[in-house]
Amino acid sequence: MAAETSRSTFETFFESACTSLGYDAATFELLLLASREVRAELPLHRDDGSIAVFNAYRVQHHNARGPYKGGLRFHPELDLDEARALACLMTLKTALVEVPFGGAKGGIDCDPAGLSARELELLTRKFVERLHRLIGPNLDIPAPDVGTGPQEMAWIQDEYSKIYGYSPGVVTGKPIATGGSLGRASATGEGLAIVLETLLTHRGEGVEGLRVAIQGFGNVGRHTARALHERGARVVAVCDRDGGVHDPGGLDVADVVAARLRDGSLAGPTASSGASTIVPVDNASLLELDCDVLVPCAVSSVVTSANAPRLRCRYLLEGANSPVTAEADALLRRRGVEVVPDILANSGGVVVSYFEWAQNLQQVAWSLEEVQHRLRERLQRATLQVVEAAADEGLSLREAAYRIATARVKEAFFVAGF
């Protein structure tokens, strides 16, 4: 069997969407292949005097619906293949939630935890030095992804503005101080909660009392925990790469978040709370805990054909991009686990990126209430479209979401011509 990579996963889902829409092989190929793929070498003088060389990538998949859009990932395992799959996902995500963007993804194959702040800044600025001709407010707009955040976006914005003049719209997910939007930092987590709530309400259920386990406690995982807790869910387990905590009775989310921000680790609440029901958990065992909703918010391909038979959740909400392989997806469906696909579930981030970009272009700033209201409206609409299409045509949520998004991209691509 071929390796269960995010690339093979994406291609499997995308090909079946194209087939079910009646597209021929040439059309599938045309929609699948990226418009442009770039690799650049980034040499760095390390603090200790040595020289290290990293690879920078940017894959621009499609721009038929608007400028290329998608995150920059700083992760040692990033390669062109992964960036390709993630760029295609962005094209479908922006189409599904109807924001006027295409799709892109890229980053640097570095481990930010192993670099000093100075090294990270130099590397980020070098990325712009090498690739600035390819990005821009009307061309390609990067944003945070795994291993990056507002600080990296501020460096990119600054470096780009040195060449092209004041250009806040060149990146989204910036600090508020340099033109970022209120509500962007919490948008992906908030969006996950809105999508789940909309889906469950449609089914006559609710979020209240649901037991939730969250893998990954970076920006997305943290805000998901808070947003679901606020809606009455019981967050029973959280973890990141250094370990985590499990309490079947429900964790004190504020305490866990505070400990993570204070200590940089999730081990704190276990030791300090003294509650005997709290036990340690790691990334692999968290996935197999007894819960109602499992939310993988870390990296790709964590649920595979090897562990899918052991999952004990009812719903799997894809906070990360491509956390479930195609083989695992089929297995989960047979077992009655409902998967809420990434291009819908975690789309809150790019929706508020769009709001940020729109505010930048008009040089205005919206209130938090306005951002949240607009986010809710868009995500509820997209969720109901997917849920209704799935019910009408007997599809999984992923099949329905892919079909809707693919048809929109294809229409834009062909109506404009090439």
Ligand code: GLU
């Ligand atoms: N990295 C996020 C994603 O995968 C956000 C992308 C963006 O805002 O452009 O959706």
